[in-house]
Amino acid sequence: MSNWLLEVRNLVKDFSGTTVLKGIDLGFRRGEVHGLLGENGAGKSTLIKILTGVYGASSGEILLDGQPVRIASPLDAHRLGLGAVYQDAELIGGFTVGQNVLLGNEPGNGLIKDAEIHRQAKAIFDEIGIDIDVRREAKSLSAAEMQLVTLGTLFHRKYKVIVLDEPTARLSASEVELLFKIIQNFLSQGITIIYISHRLAEIKRICDRVTILRGGVVSATLDRDEISEERVTELMVDRSRSELETYNAGHSRQDVVLELDRLETGKLQPLSLKLRAGEVLGITAPVGGGMEQIELALGGIVRSSGTIRIDGKVARIDSPPEARTARVAIIPEDRRKQALFPNLTMADNICLPVLSSLSMFKLVLRRKKAVYGAEVMNQLNVNPRQPGTAVKFFSGGNQQKAVIGKWLKANARVYIFVEPTSGVDVGAIKEIYDIILRMAEGGAAVIVISSSTKEILSLAERVMVIRNGAVVHDAPKTACNYDQLLAISMGGRGTEIAA
Amino acid sequence: MAEKTTLEGTPVAAQAKGNVNDRKTPFLVSFLRRWGTIIVIVATGLGFALASPYFLTLSNFNNILFSMIISCLVSVGLTFVVVGGSFDLSVGLTVTTSSIVTAFLIPIMGPWAAIVCALCVGAFIGLINGFLVTYGRLSGIVVTLGMMFVLGGINIFLTDGYQIAVDYGENAFRFIGQGKIGFVAFPVLILLAVVAIMHVVATRTRPGHYITAVGDNPMAAYYSGVKVYSWLILAFMLAGLMSSIGGVILTSVSSSAQPVGGEGYLLEAFAAVFLGATVLGKGKPHVFGTLLGVFFIYMVNSGMNMVGFPFAARQLFSGVILILAVGANAMLNREEIHLKFI
Numbered sequence: 001m002s003n004w005l006l007e008v009r010n011l012v013k014d015f016s017g018t019t020v021l022k023g024i025d026l027g028f029r030r031g032e033v034h035g036l037l038g039e040n041g042a043g044k045s046t047l048i049k050i051l052t053g054v055y056g057a058s059s060g061e062i063l064l065d066g067q068p069v070r071i072a073s074p075l076d077a078h079r080l081g082l083g084a085v086y087q088d089a090e091l092i093g094g095f096t097v098g099q100n101v102l103l104g105n106e107p108g109n110g111l112i113k114d115a116e117i118h119r120q121a122k123a124i125f126d127e128i129g130i131d132i133d134v135r136r137e138a139k140s141l142s143a144a145e146m147q148l149v150t151l152g153t154l155f156h157r158k159y160k161v162i163v164l165d166e167p168t169a170r171l172s173a174s175e176v177e178l179l180f181k182i183i184q185n186f187l188s189q190g191i192t193i194i195y196i197s198h199r200l201a202e203i204k205r206i207c208d209r210v211t212i213l214r215g216g217v218v219s220a221t222l223d224r225d226e227i228s229e230e231r232v233t234e235l236m237v238d239r240s241r242s243e244l245e246t247y248n249a250g251h252s253r254q255d256v257v258l259e260l261d262r263l264e265t266g267k268l269q270p271l272s273l274k275l276r277a278g279e280v281l282g283i284t285a286p287v288g289g290g291m292e293q294i295e296l297a298l299g300g301i302v303r304s305s306g307t308i309r310i311d312g313k314v315a316r317i318d319s320p321p322e323a324r325t326a327r328v329a330i331i332p333e334d335r336r337k338q339a340l341f342p343n344l345t346m347a348d349n350i351c352l353p354v355l356s357s358l359s360m361f362k363l364v365l366r367r368k369k370a371v372y373g374a375e376v377m378n379q380l381n382v383n384p385r386q387p388g389t390a391v392k393f394f395s396g397g398n399q400q401k402a403v404i405g406k407w408l409k410a411n412a413r414v415y416i417f418v419e420p421t422s423g424v425d426v427g428a429i430k431e432i433y434d435i436i437l438r439m440a441e442g443g444a445a446v447i448v449i450s451s452s453t454k455e456i457l458s459l460a461e462r463v464m465v466i467r468n469g470a471v472v473h474d475a476p477k478t479a480c481n482y483d484q485l486l487a488i489s490m491g492g493r494g495t496e497i498a499a
Numbered sequence: 500m501a502e503k504t505t506l507e508g509t510p511v512a513a514q515a516k517g518n519v520n521d522r523k524t525p526f527l528v529s530f531l532r533r534w535g536t537i538i539v540i541v542a543t544g545l546g547f548a549l550a551s552p553y554f555l556t557l558s559n560f561n562n563i564l565f566s567m568i569i570s571c572l573v574s575v576g577l578t579f580v581v582v583g584g585s586f587d588l589s590v591g592l593t594v595t596t597s598s599i600v601t602a603f604l605i606p607i608m609g610p611w612a613a614i615v616c617a618l619c620v621g622a623f624i625g626l627i628n629g630f631l632v633t634y635g636r637l638s639g640i641v642v643t644l645g646m647m648f649v650l651g652g653i654n655i656f657l658t659d660g661y662q663i664a665v666d667y668g669e670n671a672f673r674f675i676g677q678g679k680i681g682f683v684a685f686p687v688l689i690l691l692a693v694v695a696i697m698h699v700v701a702t703r704t705r706p707g708h709y710i711t712a713v714g715d716n717p718m719a720a721y722y723s724g725v726k727v728y729s730w731l732i733l734a735f736m737l738a739g740l741m742s743s744i745g746g747v748i749l750t751s752v753s754s755s756a757q758p759v760g761g762e763g764y765l766l767e768a769f770a771a772v773f774l775g776a777t778v779l780g781k782g783k784p785h786v787f788g789t790l791l792g793v794f795f796i797y798m799v800n801s802g803m804n805m806v807g808f809p810f811a812a813r814q815l816f817s818g819v820i821l822i823l824a825v826g827a828n829a830m831l832n833r834e835e836i837h838l839k840f841i
Contacts, residue, residue, distance in 0.1 A: 090719035
């Protein structure tokens with residue numbers, strides 16, 4: 001089977017005891033577009049990160065042109081000709097578009113010929129049809145333009161395999177056409193594209209073959225004409241895991257806690273909703289669909305217009321402190337960057353929002369802090385039970401519990417969880433679900449924003465799907481099922497339902 | 500049909516919501532951003548010219564250039580490190596060390612070999628700094644702060660705390676610092692040549708290009724196959740080298756090497772680099788801006804001296820101007836959330 005350009009054999013990846021990839025065997029042909037589908041946690045991104053040197057595999061082989069290769073770092077991958085464009089395209093902000101496109105491959109010996117750089121970049125852009133001024137500064141580009149420029153940077157790098165991770169998440173229709181043209185151009189040079197997307201329509205259109213991952217193994221590889229929505233959904237859904245371990249039968253009461261009236265941001269079309277005490281609203285969307293805007297607006301991080309009422313009172317939330325005053329607690333996705341102080345101890349992290357209640361004469365009482373920290377850790381089952389250990393030494397699941405623990409006694413009225421179980425080991429997921437439901441039972445309004453349909457169905461009482469910044473589906477959970485939600489967020493028949 | 504619904508959204512909308520910077524900046528703001536610092540520099544110069552008839556003369560201009568030579572070399576070197584995204588606090592004492600090495604070695608190996616050794620010492624100091632900051636994974640501030648103390652110790656050790664005199668017979672060597680071509684001091688010519696070369700290196704060559712890339716977005720540079728560590732090390736080596744050129748000139752100018760006194764260059768250099776970053780609205784340090792920054796600091800010194808202000812007032816004025824220039828620039832280049840406090 002040496003006709004594969006790139007092949008992985010029995011690839012296994014363990015993350016501290018949790019096996020994410022359980023022996024993947026997969027081959028990629030030269031010059032094909034190979035789609036990669038799978039739910040969150042199915043192992044797509046882990047596989048890609050191994051191929052591009054971000055992670056090392058625990059065991060298994062990677063063969064390029066039939067030869068076993070070792071990919072220990074992104075630089076190795078780069079040298080071998082394996083490149084990737086991630087969702088957060090990385091450019092040098094202070095450089096021009098042209099300088100970015102030719103970065104690492106500038107023409108001229110000794111002196112760099114600026115005019116030549118921009119001429120070559122222009123030629124590349126003309127060839128692939130990108131209409132962006134090569135002399136513009138990269139940081140002035142919009143997100144979509146950055147994505148396109150990043151594709152342009154791949155041209156001179158002589159890659160054999162290019163991974164595109166949700167490349168259309170931020171693109172408009174005409175830009176998507178452009179992307180497909182660029183992909184065709186890559187193909188004509190014999191480059192293999194690995195294409196990750198949740199949008200089935202795109203997959204059907206562009207991919208020669210598609211592999212579906214499920215629970216860390218290859219569920220199936222289909223040829224283009226075998227791709228159908230029913231087939232893919234069926235192959236994607238992990239039946240063994242789909243019996244929901246947690247089920248929210250509903251805790252909602254009469255009184256409305258959160259009321260949004262035409263809440264609007266630059267990326268979110270006016271959204272009105274009412275959320276009752278004890279109600280859990282699940283919001284799901286394709287990546288980049290705009291669901292995170294709700295979190296950002298309610299957290300005071302992004303400017304919004306419209307009215308927010310909490311317990312009937314109008315709340316002005318233009319900054320994070322105002323969000324706190326309004327009693328909105330946000331448990332963000334990127335724990336390490338946005339919620340935790342990794343070098344502070346567990347107790348310090350947990351106590352941060354409630355320091356004043358642990359103080360006497362404005363001095364924080366250490367004993368009280370330790371006691372409170374231990375109490376919260378007991379309640380949330382944070383292990384090991386060591387309030388004095390720095391947070392960075394805890395596992396992902398325990399870190400997430402710490403973030404929740406921060407807000408446990410802060411008496412928030414509205415809790416917003418964003419991807420609450422991303423990077424959380426399987427064992428801790430159910431515990432976190434239970435904690436979330438306990439908060440709802442306590443009478444708070446809860447919003448869970450997640451790209452995992454399964455998670456939404458476990459937790460929510462009511463489900464919303466947001467696409468391109470607009471609500472396309474809004475129904476009680478009892479009226480939704482798994483396959484249907486997956487299809488809506490993948491962009492299949494969802495529109496009929498919304499209409 | 501399904502396709503169309505998936506890919507909805509208009510390009511216009513995508514662009515409109517894409518970026519805040521697309522907003523048209525008012526002319527005055529963009530004008531001030533570009534020319535503000537230079538206007539302040541020129542206006543200050545004119546102010547002094549009105550106050551003192553001796554200020555706007557060729558000989559005074561010459562004096563200012565001569566007095567700023569070493570500071571300027573140090574600042575230009577530091578520019579590379581700051582552009583690369585790090586800090587170098589050891590540049591000031593590197594001047595002293597290489598000055599001492601020069602004076603120390605001249606009797607032993609003659610002036611030219613001594614100069615070469617001094618320059619190598621400077622570059623070597625940069626190499627160590629750069630190595631520790633990259634492969635050693637240490638913070639630039641901490642490493643170079645440590646290096647500053649180390650060099651301070653070495654300087655005292657080499658000199659026993661006394662100055663080292665250079666023999667008056669070393670005419671060729673003394674010409675480097677004290678010679679004149681026409682009415683222009685020879686070291687001023689060295690300075691201008693070095694600054695011109697460094698400007699070209701920074702703007703037109705691979706090293707300059709990649710150091711800028713590394714400082715701007717090291718991750719993107721890394722993924723592009725740019726050897727991030729090597730270029731940052733080179734930036735530190737350039738800083739060391741520039742400082743040691745300053746050290747050699749210092750020894751020649753005074754025909755001696757002093758055991759202490761390099762710290763002042765460091766502070767001036769930082770002021771100049773950050774003042775220079777605002778020149779032409781670049782927002783990032785660049786060689787030409789640094790040159791103007793140093794010139795401004797020394798011009799103010801000279802001008803206030805002539806008008807008769809006390810030393811304290813000069814310090815105060817320079818400091819206020821630095822904060823105002825950098826502050827005004829920050830006001831004109833508002834970012835969305837400001838959460839970086841270095």
